[in-house]
Amino acid sequence: MRDTQGLGRPTKADSAAIELASLKEHQQAWEAFAACAVSMIPILKKQMEAVTQQTERAAMDLMVNIRALTPPVTASRSTDTSANLSKIVMAMQFQDITQQKLEHVTQALDQWKMHLQALLKGPRDECAKQEIATLQRLEESYTMEEERRLHAAAITPDYQEPVPIEMEQTETDSATLF
Amino acid sequence: MRKTALVVDDSPTMRQMVAFTLTNAGFKVVEAEHGKDAITKVADGQKMDIIVTDLNMPEMDGISLIKELRKMAAFKFTPILMLTTESSADKKQAGKDAGATGWIVKPFNPELILKVIAKILPA
Numbered sequence: 001m002r003d004t005q006g007l008g009r010p011t012k013a014d015s016a017a018i019e020l021a022s023l024k025e026h027q028q029a030w031e032a033f034a035a036c037a038v039s040m041i042p043i044l045k046k047q048m049e050a051v052t053q054q055t056e057r058a059a060m061d062l063m064v065n066i067r068a069l070t071p072p073v074t075a076s077r078s079t080d081t082s083a084n085l086s087k088i089v090m091a092m093q094f095q096d097i098t099q100q101k102l103e104h105v106t107q108a109l110d111q112w113k114m115h116l117q118a119l120l121k122g123p124r125d126e127c128a129k130q131e132i133a134t135l136q137r138l139e140e141s142y143t144m145e146e147e148r149r150l151h152a153a154a155i156t157p158d159y160q161e162p163v164p165i166e167m168e169q170t171e172t173d174s175a176t177l178f
Numbered sequence: 179m180r181k182t183a184l185v186v187d188d189s190p191t192m193r194q195m196v197a198f199t200l201t202n203a204g205f206k207v208v209e210a211e212h213g214k215d216a217i218t219k220v221a222d223g224q225k226m227d228i229i230v231t232d233l234n235m236p237e238m239d240g241i242s243l244i245k246e247l248r249k250m251a252a253f254k255f256t257p258i259l260m261l262t263t264e265s266s267a268d269k270k271q272a273g274k275d276a277g278a279t280g281w282i283v284k285p286f287n288p289e290l291i292l293k294v295i296a297k298i299l300p301a
Binding site: 056059060063066067070073082085086089090092093094095096097099100143144145173174175176177178 | 189190191192194195198199201202203204233234262263264265266270273274278279280281282283284285286287288289290291294297298
């Protein structure tokens with residue numbers, strides 16, 4: 001209703017126009033953010049891939065040198081040497097484990113990108129609904145118990161660094177015979 | 179006579195480490211990058227005494243590889259160990275159903291893997 005007493009109060013039509021303008025601004029800001037995020041994700045993926053490739057090369061170099069330093073099978077080895085070699089092999093597996101964890105983050109980034117692209121089409125879009133559902137199933141892509149625990153810890157409201165992620169594995173945990 | 183092991187993993191560092199462990203224990207080691215590669219490697223009729231395979235690999239995963247191998251007369255009873263970061267009960271069950279002999283979770287302890295192999299391989 002128009003203000004007849006000249007007090008300058010906005011009418012319903014004015015309010016609606018202001019609200020619409022604000023919504024348009026939000027929409028534009030959201031679209032700019034989503035487009036920027038979509039273009040950044042492939043760059044972040046490349047950075048992570050470069051890191052894993054570097055660690056893989058370093059680990060391969062280390063293995064070559066360890067092989068060269070290891071006494072031949074026919075030579076006698078002290079218990080200490082064998083135990084130390086076992087420890088080196090255990091420790092060296094950090095590369096494969098780290099690579100796998102980063103691959104899962106990469107997969108999540110891919111899902112996030114598709115999610116943003118779908119949202120840009122509008123939340124009522126069928127494809128957007130599917131992408132939202134996929135992102136909510138992120139945990140299914142994990143293969144390691146450590147990843148599941150970290151995810152669960154990170155989504156709690158009182159999450160604090162550092163997250164307890166290491167859990168000692170017993171022989172029975174790590175080896176099963178059927 | 180030296181026993182032969184087939185090591186299947188898409189990670190070259192992991193293959194190197196398993197091969198290193200088994201070679202040090204006196205095995206002759208054949209390496210394959212994934213399930214399809216492993217099938218090609220065994221196609222010439224080479225006898226394998228034990229197979230150690232990863233689960234998640236491109237081209238053909240560990241479960242599919244075991245299923246394929248179990249269809250072949252030469253590998254019907256060959257011990258096959260899964261070596262994977264995956265530790266969930268349902269995946270282990272899938273491995274068992276496919277015909278795996280055992281399941282070892284990465285990171286593996288070389289002494290433990292050799293102990294397991296000694297248990298399942300006839301002397």
